[in-house]
Amino acid sequence: MNLKVLELLEFDKVKQQMFKYVKTEKAKSIIENLQPFCTIEEVNRNLNETNEALNFIKEFEYPDFNGLNDIVSSIEKISKSGIVTVKEIYRIGTTLKCIRGVRNYLEQGNVEYLKYYFDNIHSFKFLEEAILKAIKDGEEISDFASENLFKIRKELKSKTAEIKRKLSDVLKTYSKYLQENIFTIRGDRYCVPVKAEYKSQVQGIVHNQSSSGSTYFIEPLVLVNLNNEVNELIENEKEEIQRILRMLCMKIYDNFDLINISVKNIYLLEFIFGKASYANEIEGIRPIINEDEKIYLISARHPLIEKNKVVPLTLDFSNDRKAIIITGPNTGGKTVTLKTLGLMHIMALSGMFIPAYEGTEIMFLNEIFADIGDEQSIENSLSTFSSHVKNIVSIIENLKPRTLVLLDEVGSGTDPEEGAALAISIIEHFINENCKVMGTTHYSQLKTYAIESENVENASMEFDVNTLKPTYRLNVGIPGKSNAFIISRALGMNEDIIENANKYLSGNTIKLDKIIRSLEEKNIEAVKNNKEIEILKEENKILNEKLKKRFDSIEKERAKIIESANLESEKIINDAKEQIDYILKTINDLEINGVNSKGIKDLEAARREMKKKIDQENKVKEEKRKVKLNQNEIVFKAGMSAFLNRIGQNVILLNNPDSKGEVSVQAGVLKLSVNVCELESVNSNRSDKVVRNKKDLKLKTSSMSMSIDLRGLDTLDAINEVDKYLDDAFVSGLNEVSIIHGKGTGALRKSISDLLRTHIHVKSYRLGEYNEGGNGVTIVYIK
Known part of the structure; x- marks a missing residue:
């Protein structure tokens, strides 16, 4: 795509806004070179990557790219046996640690579109730890980089401390011959500043003279051997440091290919998560x-x-x-x-x-x-x-x-x-x-x-x-x-x-203005109608949801009652059977023991009474079954009215029952699929019952409170209560209600106001007047 249009449409400024979400120059370079892709497959792949990164951010927050550095040139120098600084090696160590952290971060979720990058960033924990153990603060080699270095530095500190003690004695002994009562270092040797006229009074080696010639810097003889030892230790320290650096570079060299591909992919991941973070900032969507x-x-x-x-x-x-x-x-x-x-x-x-x-x-x-x-x-x-x-x-x-x-x-x-x-x-x-x-x-x-x-x-x-x-x-x-x-x-x-x-307007201009005016009027009317349709759709949706919830509740209650009745019936029969078995066993025992015939007759009478109860229970169940069968003999057809037990109201059949007896029915705004065995014929008694139920509902809703008190509730509970209360108020036909939220910090009042601003049933609202509760009450007018 031509670069001129990218600049003209200010795509470069958009990319500059993304810079704050990446830190490496490599990632910024990827952003700078970003432009539309040539194929729809590339576009969708990159959008999917952005989407997956955004999902990770929302679930696990932003990945930690701290420690990521631009190290491509450093590892390339190492691959060619070039010289790198301690700081460069340290930056490689922190980058490897970052790579491992990002890999662990991606392992938390389901990686699909970012899988290629995940598979091509590798963990180098052993190398990362070796580098960060050897180098502290990114500038100098740690005492603990090796045992030998620790030993050298320990001895060096000891020798240096001994030199300073002896220097202290020298300063006291020769204080009258010194320009200043201090020591200095000349060419890695500890010296004292001796006045020119007294240079022969201090035994030692002259290392330097001041520009004025008035001061000689002399290394006292008592320090020569110690200074030699210190310098030797310093050289040993430098050699050990070089050995440690060579060892670290060798490990980097041995893993160059994997490090190189990991580094390149971590920059791409930084760029992708930068895009995702920018999408989050602008509340962007995947188009x-x-x-x-x-x-x-x-x-x-x-x-x-x-x-x-x-x-x-x-x-x-x-x-x-x-x-x-x-x-x-x-x-x-x-x-x-x-x-x-x-x-x-x-x-x-x-x-x-x-x-x-x-x-x-x-x-x-x-x-x-x-x-x-x-x-x-x-x-x-x-x-x-x-x-x-x-x-x-x-x-x-x-x-x-x-x-x-x-x-x-x-x-x-x-x-x-x-x-x-x-x-x-x-x-x-x-x-x-x-x-x-x-x-x-x-x-x-x-x-x-x-x-x-x-x-x-x-x-x-x-x-x-x-x-x-x-x-x-x-x-x-x-x-x-x-x-x-x-x-x-x-x-x-x-x-x-x-x-x-x-x-002076032409006829065409006047005609065009009339056309425009007509179009504007039609547009205004269309917008108005659309709004009314949207309101009706929303209200219908709410009523459908309420009816569905009511239906589900009735269905659960019905199933519960049937289950309870079946259990109760089985319990009665089982209890009766146990009693009969007990009676029969007792009779047998009495016969064996030779009990008189009167006792046997009494027990037999008890058995007959128990059997009578069982027969009555079975008779009731059989009658219910016959009634149900008789009802099912009714031929239900499309357009007929019937009574549906499960919701307790009349319905209309929308089609003829199929071979299995399944049929669709209309219950108000709700469409249901039922079996004909659930339907009964419509009769006046049941209609009266339905009318009475509706009357009871009307009486119940008309008696609902004109206000709701939210004081003491947290914000979430309060919003849920208000939402439910407004639905009930709308159904009940109330025109005006009061919401009591108290004054407090005003946080609850603001949350309620945010809800009311977009609520489907709210026509308008205001804070209460002085005699209505003031700022502690919101008055709501219902549509």
């Missing part, structure tokens, strides 16, 4: 990428405009629309609309999430061209018109299939009649080349052209004639008006002048 000629933006927001100022763009640029012509006043947002459309495509096709709502669709494009802004050039003797024409000529010469063309003030800067004709011809050329075109204009001829053309659509930037300010909202399907007369009148222009100006 749908289609290969049709369809663009559908839902509340798309320009990411460079502050969130509290940006006006979302909703645009349906469907397959049958080839061009959209936007008209409207200056500073109304036409150019921002062009840039938003272009930038949304560049971001999405670069694998980035875009600030819009779910369901947004982006057309896969091979190219985007734009002619936006006044590029008048004095140096090249180009007027505004010439500059626009030059840009458009360049676009025409470089057209590709699947191209989006953005034209700002097309045809402007010349004679209006010729400019409008040229603009129409340019737009038609792009349409014939199968391009998608969005352009802005002030020319009325283009409005008429869009009305008369089958695949060209008018659009306008909304303008509030009351405040004389643009709203920056795009209205597709309606051309814009200049509103010159309305604005002039509002600003105090003489009415006679405005009336006189009307005479």
Whole structure:
């Protein structure tokens, strides 16, 4: 994609916003070179990677990239046996530790689209620990890098301490011969500053003389051997440090290939998680990428405009629309609309999430061209018109299939009649080349052209004639008006002048204004109807949910009652059987023991009584079964009314029962699938019962409280209670209710206010007056 359009649509500024989410120059370089991909497969793969990274962030927070450094040049030097510093090796160690941490981070979740990177970052814990143990604070080798180094440094400290003790004695002995009562170091040797006239009084080796010649720096003889030993230890220390560094470099060299591929992939992961973090910041979504000629933006927001100022763009640029012509006043947002459309495509096709709502669709494009802004050039003797024409000529010469063309003030800067004709011809050329075109204009001829053309659509930037300010909202399907007369009148222009100006309007202009006015009125009516439909749909959804919950509750209760009854019945029968068995056993025992016949007769009578109870229980169950069978003999057909036991109300059959007896029924707004064995014929007694139930429900709802007290509840519980209370109030037909939340810190009041602002049943609300509870109470008016 051409770099000029990326700059023109400010993609570079978007990328600069992403820089704060990465720290290495390598990751920043990947961002700098980011641009739309060439295939839809690459686009979707990169969007999937961003999406998976964002899911990881939401579940496990942001991965820890601390310690990650740009080490590619350092490991390449090591691979070529080059010299590296202690600091470079330390940065390699912290990077390896970071790689291991990110690998462990990814192991927490299900890696799918990031699996390639996960598989190609390797753990080097042994090497990482060796480096970080050997080097402390990134600057010097630790005492514990090796046993030998520890031993050398321990002895070095001991010798140095001995030298300082002897120096202390020397300073006391020769204090009168010294320039200052201090010691100094000259060429790694401890010396004392001796006055020139006393240099023969101090036995030792002269190492240096001051520039004035007044001071000699002499190494006392008592320190010579100790200084030699210290210097030898220093050399041993340097050799041991070099040996340690060589050992670490050798380990890095041995693992160069795996380290190299791990490092390159960790930079890519840093970049991907940077994209995901940016998506999180702008509240971005993964757009749908289609290969049709369809663009559908839902509340798309320009990411460079502050969130509290940006006006979302909703645009349906469907397959049958080839061009959209936007008209409207200056500073109304036409150019921002062009840039938003272009930038949304560049971001999405670069694998980035875009600030819009779910369901947004982006057309896969091979190219985007734009002619936006006044590029008048004095140096090249180009007027505004010439500059626009030059840009458009360049676009025409470089057209590709699947191209989006953005034209700002097309045809402007010349004679209006010729400019409008040229603009129409340019737009038609792009349409014939199968391009998608969005352009802005002030020319009325283009409005008429869009009305008369089958695949060209008018659009306008909304303008509030009351405040004389643009709203920056795009209205597709309606051309814009200049509103010159309305604005002039509002600003105090003489009415006679405005009336006189009307005479000079052409018939076509007046006709077009009438068309626009008619379209605006229809649009207002359509918006109003849509809102009413949405409200009704939402209310219907709520009622359906409530009825479904009620139905589920009744079904559970019914199953529970049946189960309980069956258990009770079985218990009675089992108890009776046990008693009979006991009686029979007792009779047998009595017979064996020779008990008189009267006792036997009494027991026999008891047995007969128990059997009678069992027979009665069985008879009741059989009668119930026969009643059910008789009911099932009724032939139910589509359109008939029947009584459904499980919900306790009449239903209407929507179709004839199938071979298994299954049938669909309508119960109010609820459709159910039942078996005919659950249906009964409608009779007056049951109807009366239903009426009584409805009457009871009405009495119950009409008696509900006009207020709800939330004091003492936490915010979440309070919101749930208010939501349920408002539903009940709506069903009960209440017009006004009070919510008592208390004054406190105001946090609960704010949460309740946020809920009421968007609640489906709330018409309006306000804080209570002094005699109503003041700020501690909110009065709500129900729709």
